[in-house]
Amino acid sequence: MSVTTATPGWARPRTRPGWLARLFDSKPFLIVACLFPAVGLLLVFLTYPLGLGVWLAFTDTQIGRSGVWVGLENFQDLFEDRVFWSAVFYSVFYTAAATALKFGLGLWLALLLNHHVPFKSIIRAIILLPWIVPTVLSAIAFWWIYDAQFSIISYVLVDVLGWRDTYIDFLGTPWAARWSLIVANVWRGIPFVAISLLAGLQTISPSLYEAALLDGASPWQRFRHVTAPLLMPILAVVLTFSVLFTFTDFQLVYAITRGGPVNSTHLMATLAFQRGIPGGHLGEGAAIAVSMIPFLIFATLFSYFALARRKWQQGESND
Amino acid sequence: MATVTLRNVRKSFGSTEILHGVDVGMADGEFVVLVGPSGCGKSTLLRMIAGLENITAGEIDIGGRVVNDVAPKDRDIAMVFQNYALYPHMTVRENMAFSLRLAKAPREVEEAEVQRAARILGLSELLHRYPRQLSGGQRQRVAMGRAIVRNPQVFLFDEPLSNLDAKLRVQMRAEIKELHQRLRTTTVYVTHDQIEAMTMADKIVVMHAGRVEQIGAPLDLYDRPANMFVAGFIGSPAMNFVRGTVRGDRFVSEGAVDWPLPPPAARGGAGEGRPAVYGIRPEHLFPATGGIPAEVQVVEPTGAEMQVLARVGGAPVLCAFRERIAARPGETIGIEPDPALAHLFDVETGRRLSA
Numbered sequence: 001m002s003v004t005t006a007t008p009g010w011a012r013p014r015t016r017p018g019w020l021a022r023l024f025d026s027k028p029f030l031i032v033a034c035l036f037p038a039v040g041l042l043l044v045f046l047t048y049p050l051g052l053g054v055w056l057a058f059t060d061t062q063i064g065r066s067g068v069w070v071g072l073e074n075f076q077d078l079f080e081d082r083v084f085w086s087a088v089f090y091s092v093f094y095t096a097a098a099t100a101l102k103f104g105l106g107l108w109l110a111l112l113l114n115h116h117v118p119f120k121s122i123i124r125a126i127i128l129l130p131w132i133v134p135t136v137l138s139a140i141a142f143w144w145i146y147d148a149q150f151s152i153i154s155y156v157l158v159d160v161l162g163w164r165d166t167y168i169d170f171l172g173t174p175w176a177a178r179w180s181l182i183v184a185n186v187w188r189g190i191p192f193v194a195i196s197l198l199a200g201l202q203t204i205s206p207s208l209y210e211a212a213l214l215d216g217a218s219p220w221q222r223f224r225h226v227t228a229p230l231l232m233p234i235l236a237v238v239l240t241f242s243v244l245f246t247f248t249d250f251q252l253v254y255a256i257t258r259g260g261p262v263n264s265t266h267l268m269a270t271l272a273f274q275r276g277i278p279g280g281h282l283g284e285g286a287a288i289a290v291s292m293i294p295f296l297i298f299a300t301l302f303s304y305f306a307l308a309r310r311k312w313q314q315g316e317s318n319d
Numbered sequence: 320m321a322t323v324t325l326r327n328v329r330k331s332f333g334s335t336e337i338l339h340g341v342d343v344g345m346a347d348g349e350f351v352v353l354v355g356p357s358g359c360g361k362s363t364l365l366r367m368i369a370g371l372e373n374i375t376a377g378e379i380d381i382g383g384r385v386v387n388d389v390a391p392k393d394r395d396i397a398m399v400f401q402n403y404a405l406y407p408h409m410t411v412r413e414n415m416a417f418s419l420r421l422a423k424a425p426r427e428v429e430e431a432e433v434q435r436a437a438r439i440l441g442l443s444e445l446l447h448r449y450p451r452q453l454s455g456g457q458r459q460r461v462a463m464g465r466a467i468v469r470n471p472q473v474f475l476f477d478e479p480l481s482n483l484d485a486k487l488r489v490q491m492r493a494e495i496k497e498l499h500q501r502l503r504t505t506t507v508y509v510t511h512d513q514i515e516a517m518t519m520a521d522k523i524v525v526m527h528a529g530r531v532e533q534i535g536a537p538l539d540l541y542d543r544p545a546n547m548f549v550a551g552f553i554g555s556p557a558m559n560f561v562r563g564t565v566r567g568d569r570f571v572s573e574g575a576v577d578w579p580l581p582p583p584a585a586r587g588g589a590g591e592g593r594p595a596v597y598g599i600r601p602e603h604l605f606p607a608t609g610g611i612p613a614e615v616q617v618v619e620p621t622g623a624e625m626q627v628l629a630r631v632g633g634a635p636v637l638c639a640f641r642e643r644i645a646a647r648p649g650e651t652i653g654i655e656p657d658p659a660l661a662h663l664f665d666v667e668t669g670r671r672l673s674a
């Protein structure tokens with residue numbers, strides 16, 4: 001078949017790509033070129049302050065006086081410091097209690113919003129409000145709500161409903177203050193949890209619920225066998241973030257109680273700041289901040305393993 | 320095993336009525352196919368039988384019991400969804416056993432039922448897999464397995480094959496049919512594919528815009544469609560329609576084309592001089608020298624037959640010839656219908672006139 005062959009003696013010229021094209025085709029160059037900006041930014045803005053903070057923790061630096069290397073002395077001091085241990089305790093307690101409440105209420109809200117309720121989009125917008133308001137602003141609001149004399153809650157309970165005789169001193173005693181802060185944190189954290197979980201709920205195909213309905217599942221069984229397992233992956237992500245944010249919380253506590261009364265509501269973050277900046281002991285403050293790292297690593301590792309893709313999820317080849 | 324009876328079933332979403340009074344009787348063990356174009360309300364009707372949609376008016380009766388107010392799980396039905404709706408976090412075994420587990424069946428019963436269903440469907444090797452590790456056809460089978468395990472009175476299928484490729488669809492069609500012959504469970508099967516309907520059904524219910532157009536055995540629908548909608552919907556390629564008038568023994572259409580009529584006894588209400596629609600299926604037209612002149616426009620050989628689109632007196636007519644003719648676009652050929660297989664329809668109502 002001579003018609004099908006091309007003109008003899010002519011072949012498509014094999015163009016040699018220019019050096020620029022070859023450069024952009026080379027993998028090592030691309031790796032370096034693409035990673036450089038990110039790595040550079042990380043080094044400058046993350047690693048340097050972090051490194052500086054860690055280094056400070058091993059010195060006796062004070063504001064206005066550069067310190068010398070003191071080894072583990074700061075940590076030894078902290079080990080015998082009751083206020084530090086109380087901050088550790090409250091950090092863990094604050095995180096645990098607030099996270100439990102946020103997830104309980106957030107999941108409940110998400111489930112509610114996933115049904116057909118009237119004015120759904122307005123309710124959704126309202127739920128997001130606590131998250132949009134700047135933290136300091138909401139902290140000030142809570143400060144008023146918890147005020148010993150002008151508290152609206154006390155006013156309602158005592159003057160309107162008449163259920164109590166005396167005004168509540170929300171921030172005056174350690175445990176009342178601790179719980180008051182947890183409530184404020186929950187109020188602020190719920191939107192994130194509720195909206196994230198709602199997004200997760202909406203990825204679950206309604207036909208799975210219909211299939212379960214026909215299979216004879218009660219509402220509780222549908223939640224337990226369909227909703228909960230399918231929500232797990234996103235729940236784990238949200239849980240990790242929520243734990244990290246809560247554990248490192250600073251603004252709410254510092255704005256409402258500044259760690260009082262008698263240091264009972266110090267979180268590790270507020271105590272580190274208190275000791276480091278107003279107290280002037282930069283080294284000691286840095287040491288407190290550094291001691292948060294193991295907790296955060298633990299939370300991250302936990303999530304790493306809890307988050308490990310479940311077998312049924314897409315994208316894993318193990319059988 | 321049970322009969323299913325729909326009595327004047329209506330459905331409205333808000334103020335729009337989707338189903339305008341559907342009456343269907345299904346005998347025990349029958350394979351009934353609901354067929355109709357997209358949006359005609361087939362799925363809605365099926366979901367009403369399942370109890371996933373409430374019934375606006377009318378009655379649905381399963382096995383002699385009106386189920387309007389019976390919860391889905393108590394209707395003793397099993398449904399296979401179009402997207403299969405397999406639980407992604409459960410293995411094939413757990414998917415199939417889920418309903419038994421919820422019913423707190425003893426472990427031996429559960430295991431025996433799962434094994435039975437797996438054997439029937441050839442899933443025994445796959446019981447430990449997750450749905451994402453299965454092919455489309457295997458998922459389809461698991462969905463059926465989940466239904467079989469429950470030993471329901473009625474199987475409901477909502478376009479179960481529409482996500483499969485053409486070849487697998489033919490294979491699964493045969494498997495579902497065979498399964499039905501084996502289990503003899505009353506089955507309601509929804510599809511918009513008339514070939515699926517023709518090949519699988521004991522009885523076809525043709526629906527259109529929320530109404531039942533005709534109910535009957537597949538070949539009855541093919542041979543004696545009750546109206547132009549059914550005539551055009553059942554059969555592939557679709558029936559040709561030509562408008563014209565009855566003149567003596569001939570039917571005269573636009574361009575003074577003469578079509579042979581069925582014998583007088585079979586003409587029914589189509590009297591002399593009456594305007595009507597003449598319906599003839601492509602496969603009932605034959606090439607004939609000296610037949611009706613037809614100008615060839617497109618020729619499509621499929622191997623088994625030659626599909627020829629031609630113009631006859633201005634009207635497009637599709638022919639499906641068994642013999643291979645050497646026709647080229649632009650040529651004029653002669654065609655001859657089999658008069659005994661021609662249909663006459665009313666121009667206004669589209670109802671069948673011929674007997």
Ligand SMILES: Nc1ncnc2c1ncn2[C@@H]1O[C@H](COP(=O)(O)OP(=O)(O)OP(=O)(O)O)[C@@H](O)[C@H]1O
Nearest residue numbers: 332337355356357358359360361362363364510511
């Ligand atoms: N929840 C709903 N609200 C309002 N209208 C609906 C709803 N569900 C279905 N419809 C309407 O009812 C009609 C029938 O829908 P249905 O799903 O039963 O069609 P179908 O025959 O199954 O079509 P298909 O072959 O495309 O699946 C459609 O016009 C659809 O728009």
Ligand SMILES: [Mg+2]
Nearest residue numbers: 361362363478
């Ligand atoms: Mg449908």
